[in-house]
Amino acid sequence: MNLNWKPISMALIVVGLSGCASMSSEECMTSDWAAIGYEDGARGYTTDQITNRRKACAKHGVTVDFAAYQSGREQGLVEYCQPGRGFSVGSNGGRYNGVCRVDLEQDFLEAYNAGYHLYTLRSNVNRASSAINSKEHEIDNIKEEMRLKEAALISDETTTEDRVLLLVDLKDLSERIGQLEAEIQELYEQRAFSQAELDNYQVALLDAGY
Incomplete structure (x- = not known):
């Protein structure tokens, strides 16, 4: 069988003991x-x-x-x-x-x-999905923060100086959303590539009798 993986060395790190060695x-x-x-x-x-x-x-x-x-x-x-x-x-x-x-x-x-x-390829897909979810959650939080700042911006109680600061904050938050959206797009592409690798490898495993 000639599957494309990086072999694990025979001199692998020994795992810690799972059983309890303390005995009465x-x-x-x-x-x-x-x-x-x-x-x-x-x-x-x-x-x-x-x-x-x-x-x-x-x-x-x-x-x-x-x-x-x-x-x-x-x-x-x-x-x-x-x-x-x-x-x-x-x-x-x-x-x-x-x-x-x-x-x-x-x-x-x-x-x-x-x-x-196989575990590594699955982990690649899961890691990308987790990163996407994390960044999408961050965007939701930023949008909520922007909503509050926009409400403060039009409030009669807000001073001119505070409005200037709020506008700066809103600009920064908007740019952060743009950055996150670009990162998410890249992660979607990475996940698609990783998923294709996983799918192809699973077919190879079936052909090899696994």
């Missing part, structure tokens, strides 16, 4: 370490997870069954290191911890990179 004395003594290892492996966790658990249990004078944990984790990693999971992790913007065996990693990374590129 009872948990340390009664835990099924093989099952815990399997769960950690199936989630793509690094060995930092068991390191923290070992430290927590050591405080209670309990030694973790590392062999059982490692055996379970290796089985869990086989489940995690599948192309389907790699694509899912990547398309949701997740990070790969570099935990897969060499014989599984190539296919996993290929799928992960495909998914992550």
Whole structure:
């Protein structure tokens, strides 16, 4: 498969631990370490997870069954290191911890990179939409501010000096609206381009079997 994305390096940053490594004395003594290892492996966790658990249990004078944990984790990693999971992790913007065996990693990374590129293209579209909404909201606020200043401008209570200042403010606000409208137009063009990229890539993914 030859999809056009920038590959993610195998030496990716390791994510922080998602599970809670703090354990009570009872948990340390009664835990099924093989099952815990399997769960950690199936989630793509690094060995930092068991390191923290070992430290927590050591405080209670309990030694973790590392062999059982490692055996379970290796089985869990086989489940995690599948192309389907790699694509899912990547398309949701997740990070790969570099935990897969060499014989599984190539296919996993290929799928992960495909998914992550999809995530990037979707993010480009969403980011443009968010920026458009933000600037349109700013325009609405400016128009309301201008309405209030225009009302003050024609008020009998407004002094000549204040009217001059209000006219300056209204001119500045009007120019700001013009600037925002130009930026919004550019963002619409960017979003259209990003959407076209996304649409084309989704077709390529379907052709590639994703």
